[in-house]
Each structure stands twice: as structure tokens, then as C-alpha cells.
Amino acid sequence: MRETSHKTESGAIVGRLAAVLLLLAGILLAAGLCAANPPNDNPIPSIFDPHSANAESLYHLSHFVLAITGAIFVVVFSLLAYVMVKFRNRTTDAGREPTQVYGSTQIELAWTVVPILIVVVLFLATARVIHGIQDSPKPAKVFEVTAIGHQFWWEFRYPKLGIVTANELHIPANMPTYLKLLSADTDHSFWVPQLGGKTDLIPNRVNEMWIAPQQTGMFLGQCAQYCGTQHAKMLLRVTVESPGEFDAWVRAQKQPVIQDEKEAAGRHVFESTSCVNCHAVEGTRGVGRFGPDLTHLMSRQTIAAGAAENTQENLRLWIQNPEAIKPGSLMPAMKLNDVDLDALVRYLETLR
Numbered sequence: 363m364r365e366t367s368h369k370t371e372s373g374a375i376v377g378r379l380a381a382v383l384l385l386l387a388g389i390l391l392a393a394g395l396c397a398a399n400p401p402n403d404n405p406i407p408s409i410f411d412p413h414s415a416n417a418e419s420l421y422h423l424s425h426f427v428l429a430i431t432g433a434i435f436v437v438v439f440s441l442l443a444y445v446m447v448k449f450r451n452r453t454t455d456a457g458r459e460p461t462q463v464y465g466s467t468q469i470e471l472a473w474t475v476v477p478i479l480i481v482v483v484l485f486l487a488t489a490r491v492i493h494g495i496q497d498s499p500k501p502a503k504v505f506e507v508t509a510i511g512h513q514f515w516w517e518f519r520y521p522k523l524g525i526v527t528a529n530e531l532h533i534p535a536n537m538p539t540y541l542k543l544l545s546a547d548t549d550h551s552f553w554v555p556q557l558g559g560k561t562d563l564i565p566n567r568v569n570e571m572w573i574a575p576q577q578t579g580m581f582l583g584q585c586a587q588y589c590g591t592q593h594a595k596m597l598l599r600v601t602v603e604s605p606g607e608f609d610a611w612v613r614a615q616k617q618p619v620i621q622d623e624k625e626a627a628g629r630h631v632f633e634s635t636s637c638v639n640c641h642a643v644e645g646t647r648g649v650g651r652f653g654p655d656l657t658h659l660m661s662r663q664t665i666a667a668g669a670a671e672n673t674q675e676n677l678r679l680w681i682q683n684p685e686a687i688k689p690g691s692l693m694p695a696m697k698l699n700d701v702d703l704d705a706l707v708r709y710l711e712t713l714r
Contacts, residue, residue: 406582407554407555407556407581407582407583408555408556409421409424409555409556410424411556412556412557413556413557413575413576413577413579413581413602414556414557414558414573414574414575414576415574415576416495416557416558416559416572416573416574417555417556417557417558417559417573419491419494419495420491420495420558420559423487423488423491426487427484427487427488430480430483430484434480495558495559495572498572500540500572501538503537504537504538504539504540504572505533505534505537505538505539505540506520506521506522506539506540506542507519507520507531507533507539507540507541507542508520508521508541508542508544509531509541509542509543509544509552509563510544510545510546510563511543511544511545511546511547511550511552511563511585511589511596512546512547512652513547513548513589513590513592513596513692514585514589514590514591514592514593514595514596514667514688514691514692515528515529515596515653515654515666515667516528516529516531516596516598516667517546517654517655518530518531523612523615523616524616525612525615525616526642526655526657527615527654527655527658527662528654528655528662528667529597529598529599529654529662529664529667529668530598530599530601530662530663530664531598531599531600531601532601532603532608532611533573533575533600533601533602533603533608534602534603534604534605534608535575535576535577535578535602535603535604535605535608536575536576537574538572538573538574539572539573539574539575540570540571540572541561541570541571541572541573542568542570543561543562543563543568543569543570543571544563544568545563545564545565545567546565547565547589548565548589548590549562549563549564549565549587549589550562550563550585550587550589550596551563551585551586551587552571552583552585552586552598553583553584553585553586554573554581554582554583554598554600555583556581557573557575557581557583557600558571558572558573559571560586560587562587563587573600575600575602577602578602578603578604578607579601579602580599580600580601580602581599581600581601581602582597582598582599582600583597583598583599583600584596584597584598584668585598590690591689591690591691592669592688592689592690592691595666595667595668595669595688595691596667597664597667597668597669598667598668599663599664599668614658614661614714615658615661618644618645619643619644619645619646619657619712619713620712620714621645622709622712625705625708625709625712627705627709628705628706628707628708628709628710629646629709631698631702631705631706631709632646632648632706632709632710633646633647633648635696635698636694636696637650637696637706638650639652640652640653641653641654641655641656642655642656642657643655643656643657643713644657653693656710656713657713658713658714659672659710659713659714660672660710660711660712660713660714661714665677665680666680666684666687666688666691666693667688669687669688669691670687670688674707674711677707677710677711678703678704678707680693681696681698681703681706681707682695682696682697682698682703683695
């Protein structure tokens with residue numbers, strides 16, 4: 363009987379330890395996946411791969427916080443494992459009440475004072491980083507952009523350049539970019555993990571943030587505040603370019619629309635339908651502001667705020683049946699016949 367009970371106790375201990383080790387392995391795997399750098403062909407944004415001065419500050423703060431919370435986890439986990447093994451239920455203990463241990467002033471002081479000190483340290487470290495980012499002096503030479511959140515897309519205005527675009531933000535490298543954040547409808551949140559932290563866009567309020575990219579490249583972001591049905595597909599792309607590349611992009615955006623007479627039929631479809639109520643195209647009757655400015659539509663890599671690549675097939679589907687790409691996007695289905703739809707798509711493809 364004793365041998366059987368001993369085997370039972372050993373099996374229970376092994377089972378508990380296996381469950382605890384499995385939980386620990388899962389936590390370590392999750393932490394490793396968060397810290398891992400994605401391959402070059404899979405540009406998943408990560409706060410652990412900073413490419414901006416303020417993102418670097420947040421990166422180092424996150425490591426400090428993870429180190430403290432990791433130490434807390436190790437201590438608590440070790441104590442839990444010790445208690446599970448040391449004070450496990452034995453068959454010889456059946457019906458016997460465990461030893462009653464009453465309050466210890468030292469222990470109670472320890473688990474009250476130590477957590478308070480930990481919280482104070484984390485608070486001070488976080489406040490220091492936030493103050494350093496938000497209250498940093500504005501340099502004499504900066505690049506300014508106004509970002510407006512819509513349901514469910516981004517509008518970018520360059521006040522000093524006279525450029526208006528959507529969903530894809532182009533900025534020069536090695537120069538701080540200050541963003542003026544506005545909302546056209548509900549709450550949104552501008553977040554590009556590799557370039558900085560989150561800043562909300564709130565109706566009837568002006569918020570600001572800055573980023574200082576340290577190298578060229580394309581960085582993904584999205585709205586980080588639930589703003590409606592298609593919040594998850596309110597994506598954005600930030601393209602950081604060298605001064606020469608950025609100047610070339612500015613010149614291209616300032617070019618007037620090429621009026622291709624071969625596509626006059628498509629332009630007529632655009633101007634004679636409800637497209638002009640929401641969209642603007644320079645040099646046409648289209649002056650709408652509810653939807654993205656289409657003047658240089660084909661210079662963008664995506665449509666529908668990053669929901670689909672900017673191809674002829676996707677553009678055609680987006681016009682005819684937006685619900686197939688982005689349900690609840692507020693883009694109405696145009697329901698054009700095939701002839702008008704083809705003409706409109708060919709016209710839009712000339713907007714480069």
C-alpha cells in the first residue's frame with residue numbers, strides 16, 4: 363500500500379511539474395516571438411526593431427520594464443513551484459488539518475513595501491521617457507505634415523508643399539518630422555511601431571507628435587484605437603526616403619494631371635457620377651473631401667487604406683463592390699455597367 367501511494371504521489375508531482383514547465387515554455391516562446399526580427403520579405407512592424415530616435419527611447423524603456431517584470435515572474439514562479447512540491451497533498455495527510463501559520467510583520471511589510479517601490483521605479487522611468495519625447499525642444503529645421511484620420515483611411519497634407527495624399531506618408535530621412543494630428547469623425551490613433559509610440563486623434567482637438575527616422579525604408583503602421591467596423595484595416599505606410607528621392611517624389615506629386623484624350627470617356631464617368639461628391643482630382647469637377655484625393659492615385663502601392671494592392675483588378679473590384687475587399691468601409695458600390703466601369707478604371711490608371 364505504501365509503495366502504491368508513493369507511486370501515486372510521485373506521478374502527481376511529475377504531472378504538476380510538467381504542467382508548470384509547459385506553461386513556462388509557452389511564456390518563453392511568446393517572449394522570443396515578440397523579440398524576434400522578422401525576415402526581410404515579411405515587414406511585420408515590431409517595437410523591438412526601432413528606426414527612430416523616440417522609438418529607441420521606448421525600446422530601451424521596454425527592456426527595463428521587461429527585466430523587472432521578468433525578475434518578478436522568476437521569483438513568484440520559483441516560490442509557487444516550491445510550495446506545490448513542499449506542501450503537496452499526501453495520502454498520509456488525509457483528514458489532518460495543516461499547521462496553521464499566523465501573520466508575520468516582516469513578511470507583510472515586505473510584500474507591501476517592495477511592490478510599492480517597484481511601481482514607483484517603473485512610474486518614474488516611464489514619466490522620464492514620456493517627458494523626454496513630448497517636451498523635447500522643437501528644432502529650427504523640421505518637416506511638418508498634417509495627418510487627418512477618417513473612417514477608415516488616412517489623409518496626409520503637406521502645408522508648405524501644397525500636396526495632399528492618402529494612406530501612404532512620404533518623409534525625408536535624417537530630419538525630424540512633426541505631425542499635426544486631427545480627426546474628421548471619431549477617435550483614431552496614429553501608430554507606427556518602428557518609428558514611435560501611439561498618439562490619439564480626437565475630434566475637435568489638435569494633438570502633435572514627432573518622429574526622427576534614422577534610415578530609409580518603408581515602415582508599416584495602423585490605427586491603434588477602435589474606430590468602427592474596419593478599424594483593423596485602417597493601415598498606413600510610412601516611406602522614409604533620402605533627400606534626393608524625397609525631392610523627386612515631391613516634384614512628381616506637384617505635376618498636373620495628364621489629360622489623356624483617349625480616356626475622355628472615363629473622365630466623363632468620373633465627373634458625371636457621385637464619385638465627385640467624395641473624391642478630388644486636380645483639373646476636374648471632382649473636389650470632394652469625404653474620400654481620398656485621387657490626383658496621383660497610381661503613385662500609391664495600395665488602395666482602401668492598405669487593404670489591397672493597387673492593381674487594375676483590385677481597383678475594378680473596389681469600385682464595383684467595396685464590400686468584397688473591406689466590408690463596412692463607407693465606400694458605396696457604384697453599380698456601373700461594364701463599359702462605364704472599364705472606362706473609369708482606365709481613366710484612373712492615368713492618374714500618376
